[in-house]
Amino acid sequence: MTSPRLTLIMLDPETPGGRRADAAAPALPVTDLGVARGDGVFETLLAVDGRPRKLGAHLDRLAASARVMDLDLPERAEWERAVEHGLRAHAESFGAEPGGRLAVRLVATRGDDAAAETRPTCWVQVAPSTLPTREASEPISVLLLDRGYDSGAAERAPWLLLGAKTLSYAVNMAALRHAKKHGADDVVFVTSDGKLLEGPTSTLLMARVAEDGTKTLITPERRTGILPGTTQAAIFELAKAAGWELGYGPLESGALFESDAAWLASSVRLLARIETADGRPIGADPALAERLTDELWEMAESIT
């Protein structure tokens, strides 16, 4: 078992700022409900040159996920200190990262079911990003896959946890395996009634340029049961400041094919331009799609 360049900080009520642990060593008992039941929440964020990006938005979403799950998490300041501790310890152990890009993962499980008192197990892990940078980013192919739920499920059945980022990601992983087995790179989930949702680990963005040159950036609406995208939100803010119009679903899957360009947005990879969906090209004008992608990359890379 090797954990190359991985730094682990366990949050611990007795140790402000968290306790550094050996990342290659076992850290969780088999009775931890994170593994026993996928019962916990997480966030993954990007750190560049030792500084976390949009940490506030990620902590907001972690807290929102925990509320939906009835999980009582440590104070926000504890997480902030643990992230700082993790990034500092990582730099001390491994030096500055080539390219300076680290993935920081915040995890909270419901805790050890066999303990006398079950309380959340929480940690921060820091590792180099293995995802392509802007320079290495290639356009991707996706499959549109049925998420099984209709677009009303999230509102009528909160126990489905559709707005929470839980550790129960087996379906997300299975959808990605299905796509890869069929020669595609990624997935865009669609409701059973045909509405665009999100990727298994990303948010869907689409752009349309009107005849008068007006650019509109579009994303599916949240209440269909998608995770609120922190990268999507940051890019929307920057796009608005740059004069774009903003649009929110509900969106039929046809909207994807009518867009001039589309992307999957996420915190560490930032952007991946969707070239084809179910084998059909997105965007009638490849040069326009490239220009829009350059604009979005400028925004994505300027997120702080």
Place this chain on the structure above:
Amino acid sequence: MTSPRLTLIMLDPETPGGRRADAAAPALPVTDLGVARGDGVFETLLAVDGRPRKLGAHLDRLAASARVMDLDLPERAEWERAVEHGLRAHAESFGAEPGGRLAVRLVATRGDDAAAETRPTCWVQVAPSTLPTREASEPISVLLLDRGYDSGAAERAPWLLLGAKTLSYAVNMAALRHAKKHGADDVVFVTSDGKLLEGPTSTLLMARVAEDGTKTLITPERRTGILPGTTQAAIFELAKAAGWELGYGPLESGALFESDAAWLASSVRLLARIETADGRPIGADPALAERLTDELWEMAESIT
């Protein structure tokens, strides 16, 4: 951290029969995909007087879950040896269990994502059953909760893993919390198009007695996306031998209220009679419901 009377056997290619590990000590790195993504499969079975019940059916279902998940598990004989090892070690450490009832959990995760070569992490854990025995079993109240999926989702979208028993159980746990918050004991999931499914950790059984005395035992059909119940299958076999008719869904939720008795069946608890669903009583004749429950308990306790 205490793990009272818990025995842990890690499956290990180098140690036939598995390697005993300290159940109270950390056993998994945070990068294990079981905790990082709820990416794995499991089974829980009952052992009575040191002998596992219907181990073959559980190993069949574990293998079926693994196939759906593209997980390459150790040989069946390895699991059998590890279960035997676990039960023997547990008896040696803790003596015979009062009442003789143990819950045996078999788990396989996709393995450590940070390892040079990712291969499944597999273990067997043995602990006293904390669930009520027949004598202590009280009738329960359930809520009918929407599972979000329609009854065709399982067949058209295999990536939803609806027939696999995965570690991604956060929704099952959230549904149980929702029920308890609303004063109920358990849950029966229903499809978005109103078909009866299963409990979060159990299979739904219903009985009807015709005017001529013919008894029919009924369970929702598998292809609506439920887990094939090992206890349900074993009881169905015994019921058939005892002259019952057998019936399979699709079933509207109305069928629950028209039954003479209904139960949640599972491997360790065996049976829990459903007294009310959404506050409405099940079975017009309480004495008949009790008699049917006694008959089913006889069958459930004779499963080997």
